[in-house]
Amino acid sequence: MTRSDGTSTVYRRGAQPQTRTSPEIAGPAILQNNELWRLEASAKDFDLVVGNPEALTVEETSNTFVLTYRSDSAGSSSLLSATLTLNKANLHATDQTLTLLRDGEPHAYRFIESGFERKATRSVAPDLLQPEPELLGLSERVKAGLDRKAVLADDPNQTTSSIAHPEAAASLELEIEVTYLLNRIKANLGEQVNLTRTTSGTLRVEALVETDSRKSEILHALGPVIKNPAVRVEVSTVAEAAKRQRERSQPSEAIVRDVEVRNNRIPADWELRSHFSRRLVGSEAIDEEIRRYANRAMNRSRQALLQASALKRLVRRFSPEEIRTLEPEARTKWLAMIREHAQPA
Secondary structure (H helix, E strand, O other), rough: OOOOOOEEEOOOOOOOOOOEEOOOOOOOHHHHHHHHHOOOOOOOHHHHHOOOOHEEEEEEEEEEOEEEHHHHHHHHOOEEEEEEEEEEOOOOOOEEEEEEEEEEEEEEEEEOOOOOOOHHHHOOOOOOOOOOOHHOOHHHHOOOOHHHHHHHHHHOOOOOHHHHOOOOOOOOHHHHHHHHHHHHOOOOOOOOOEEOOOOOOOOOEEEEEOOHHHHHHHHHHHHOOOOOOEEEEEEEEEEHHHHHHHHOOOOOOOOOOOOOOOEEEEEEEHHHHHOOOOOOOHHHHHHHHHHHHHOOOHHHHHHHHHHHHHHHHHHOOOOOHHHHOOOOOHHHHHHHHHHHOOOHO
16 A cells, blocks of 8 residues: 555555555665565656666667666676566556566566556545455554454454444545535635545545634535535534643643734835825824735735635645546536636635
């Protein structure tokens, strides 16, 4: 199982899961540990294990490029040779062979792509790539939401309340809908509202708001999806969160600090004062006009920053491939949100 940062978890029968570093910094270790299956048949990973691009030769055919590497030295676990076949049209790798010297004998490993297909995320079962139960340690099995009785049988001391139950996976269309509902009430502009996916694919909405009325507004906005088993909603006010924190923690002494503000003038005070003094008389009137002007400028700047941040999250949340596979209604809502945040405030 490979994470977004490139690190991997290796599962073996009869052993606890082990963490592996990213292939980018562990190319030699992958060869040494005989974990070649961690490498993709790609130009990037081929370069990692070869480590010497100057030693490569390239053969061109009518529709392929064949990259070949041959080592002039050998250690106890050295790469003797390697070949990679790339489709000339798109440089997509279709065949890779690695020959390693182990215990004095050469061993060849060949990876051949027999088929290639892109599938929309929503069309793939969320548990398809999850490790089999027998490959998981107890803690991992609990996280995976496996059968409660089976886990308790393995460890009688495990409490029922800590067992994670299976959750439903949300489709891309449902994720767009939840994002759209939050966007309608501006819940994505500076508030502590987070939309994430659990490991099982469930959408989780967590919000921390100032008032009870805002809490009710968010819950009402999410009414169309709040009962969907693929959506989990947790909305709390600051007061509620503080109360829970006090109940969980021991009382502590308050720390009081004094802060002295030596100068409350804005950096552009001199320029603004010179400008407004041409039509206003008296320092109080000029000060008030400067305050109003500064507040308007700050509000517009903050709004522009929030709009840009919301736009960035929308664009990065879904890949181009996922957007292409969306149902028309969901794609229309996504584009509407993009246009809304792209327009000047």
